[in-house]
Amino acid sequence: MKYRVGVIGGGQLAWMMGAEARRLGMELWVQTPNASDPGVSNADQVVIGAIDDLEATKKLVENCNVVTFENEFVDLAALDTLVKKGARFFPSLAFLAPLLDKYDQRHCCQQLSIPVPDFALWRLGEPLPEGWQFPFVVKARRHGYDGKGTFIVNNIAELQALPETLANTPLLLESFVPFEQELAVMVARNRQGEIRIFPTVETQQIDQVCRWALAPAAVSQAVLNQVENIARTLAEKLNLVGIMGIELFLTPQGQVLVNEIAPRTHNSGHFSLDACQTSQFAMQLQAIADLPLGNTDMMTPAAVMVNLLGFEHSIGNYAHKRQMLSQIPHSHVHWYDKTSASPGRKLGHVTIFSETKRREKLRAIAQQVETIWYEGKSPT
Structure with a gap:
């Protein structure tokens, strides 16, 4: 069987x-x-x-x-x-326990000497903790994804404009990080303790939603070492069996901070379906079935993954746009067959191989895809 x-x-x-x-x-x-x-x-x-x-x-x-x-x-x-x-x-409930609440995530990282932004507990309507200044980030501690429950607050007017629906929601304050780049990495581990770390990627987040990812990230070896050390430490110390995604900030000083941890496959790892010898999804299955883990090496010098987000309320399948995207050289279009579209909803993604790792070239490819997909419209 x-x-x-x-x-x-x-x-x-x-x-x-x-x-x-x-x-x-x-x-x-x-x-x-x-x-x-x-x-x-x-x-x-x-x-x-x-x-x-x-x-x-x-x-x-x-x-x-x-x-x-x-x-x-x-x-x-x-x-x-x-x-x-x-x-x-798998992952085990013990692994999940410190990661489901963003406040617990922060404490977990601190205990493992993993750098994170400054943070504090807060509730809507309470005074700000002493010493907190604008800008800062307000996050729902549970059940936030794709920017839902996350608010960047730049001034008192934006603080007062936070939705009243947050009044009964446990919240987390975080210092705003003036990052140089946003990075992400996937890490897998099986019950035998084998660990595989995927190439670090640069992500572009707009309104706290990932628009695209560039693989590999154009960063120094010192930065890659920080990222991989964080990934390995979390996988080993928390006894991961499965896969997890880690979103990170790279500061202008070259320090890597953990932004958020997802204890599962993650949007930032979608490029691996086409660009890596083993995808993040195959790796998750290998890890939980206690099989030998595959190889995470890329099969192309570089790749660009662009999310195809909804930009209107519709029940169409956008076949014409998908056909145009498929005609881009070395493109791989994935369509999720959702029954309806709405602004910001993830409908699919496209991954495009590149012979050059130059950041400017990869960003240009991402912009080419977005020009075709959105045609001047906004996903929000």
Whole structure:
């Protein structure tokens, strides 16, 4: 019988994982709320249920060798009741525990001597902690992604304009980092302690949403050493079994700070599907199945990954635009087959190989894709 992997969540990450599961000779079972979710089309079996539906997760546990996660919106206490009955979750609940809350993430990094921006707890309506000055960042401690729940506050007017819906939300204050570049890296580890680190990438974030990634990042070896040391330390000290994405700031002084940690596959690693010998999705499956980990080397000197974000409310599939993108030399278009588009929604991505690593050339490729895709429109 094939090795069965269950995944909680049925979005585009599960969709990409499903294709890699077939290549590895595995079955993928997906737990997701809707039969129209992207992950369904690449799954061998589907359990319809919300991601926090414990009965649905029980079905995964009963039918799969191991269960993993597409996102971090999980109830650890509920899942622990299944662990006590023998469920095997990778990454483990112990690994996830310090990473689901951004305040806990910060403390975890501090304890491991990993540099992070200054931070403090805060609630809407309270005075700012002593010494805090504009600009700073306000973040929801849980359930924020793609910029949701994150606000850059430059002055008192913007502070007063924060939405009242945050009043009952636990919040985190962070100092604003005047970064030179935003970086990201994927790291995987299996139960034998094997670690693989993917090439570090530069990302472009607009309104806290990733627009594109350049691989490899144009940074010094000293910076790469910092990034890889952070990735290795987190993987080893937290006993990762699986894969995680780490978003980072590079300061003008050459220091690398951790911005956020995602305990799963991540948008910044999508380039690996086409550009690396082993993709982040195959690596996740190898790690949780305790297989030898693949090679993360790139098969092209450089690559550009551009997210195809929604810029209108629509039910179209943008076939003409996708055809235009596919005609760019060395392009690889991935379309998630979502049933509708809305501003900012991730509909697909395109990866383009480049023979040059020059940052200016790679940025020009990203801009070429965005010119075709958006045609002067905005995804926000």
